[in-house]
Amino acid sequence: MTDLEGMVAAITGGGSGIGAACARRLSAGGARVGILDLDPAGGPGLPLTTDVRDPASVDDAMRALAEAYGGVDILVNSAGISAVGTVEANDDAEWSRVLDVNVTGVARTSRAALPYLRRSRSPVIVNLSSIAATAGLVERALYCASKGAVHALTLAMAADLVGDGIRVCCVAPGTVDTPWVARLLARTDDPDAEKARLAARQPTGRLVTAEEVAAAVAYLVSPSSGATTGMSLAVDGGMSGLRLPSR
Incomplete structure (x- = not known):
């Protein structure tokens, strides 16, 4: 596993959950x-306190990473x-x-990274x-809308940037066993039953x-996936x- 040797990766949300697994x-x-x-201490890498809602914070973090590495x-x-x-x-x-x-956080961070990516x-x-981008999930209207926008944004960015040699893809996980999901489950009347229900729908x-999501990300960012974009x-x-028969 040395196909990324010498490469530099910026990971937003890298302090916990899927982001930390990717790191x-x-x-x-x-x-x-x-x-x-916002709290980068949990991820294995250069900690850069960043708020993806703040353009100056994102720009400063990207600049600091590029200067460091x-x-x-x-x-x-x-x-x-x-x-x-x-x-x-x-x-x-x-x-x-x-x-x-x-959504805007993805655009904001991508915009900040592009001057450096164009030199790579x-x-x-x-x-x-x-999966919420393409599957209607009960009581997830806003979340589904946001992830649907990320899916569409990925395709549009891939089309815009293919001429620059910049690949753009997305990973669409199902329900992932992370601290974030654990916090959502804790708000329900029966967390164990709700977790079992979420597991059963997959x-x-x-x-x-x-780690499985991180493995997919690692595949996509590898130079050996150079023909994969959009x-x-x-x-x-x-x-x-x-679509399986009912058990």
Whole structure:
């Protein structure tokens, strides 16, 4: 696992969950990693306290990473927040907050990284989407809308940047067993039963692990995936494509 040797990766949301798993996996592959997070201490890499809602914070972090390691080759947009409820449940302020992090945050960070990526020999952006981008999930209207936008943004960015040699893809996980999901479960009346229900809706019968998502990201950012752009890679236990008989 040394195919990323000499490459520099910026990972938003790299302090915990999927982002931290990506940081570990890319570091194991030889990359030097910058952790862009409100609390970057949990990720294995250069800690860069970053708020993806703040353009100056993002610009400063990207500049610091490039100065520390000589450039940026990989951007993983993993920062994201959840939202629960029907279209009636979240007010305008909540819509603005979630879309600012989950969608505009991706655009903001990508914009900050592009001057450095254009100097790279193997530049790539991987956005963290979700199965929620293409599957209607109960009481996830705002979250589904945000991840649908990430999916569309990925395709548009890939089309815009292919001429610059910059690849853009996204990974669409199913429900991942992370501290974030654990916090959502803790708000329910029966967390164990709700976790079992989430596991059962994936054909494999279990939640996805953060390490499995990180492995997909590592595949996409590798120079050996140089012909892969403008696509979404599902890591969802078969949820997006399989329809099994009722058990």
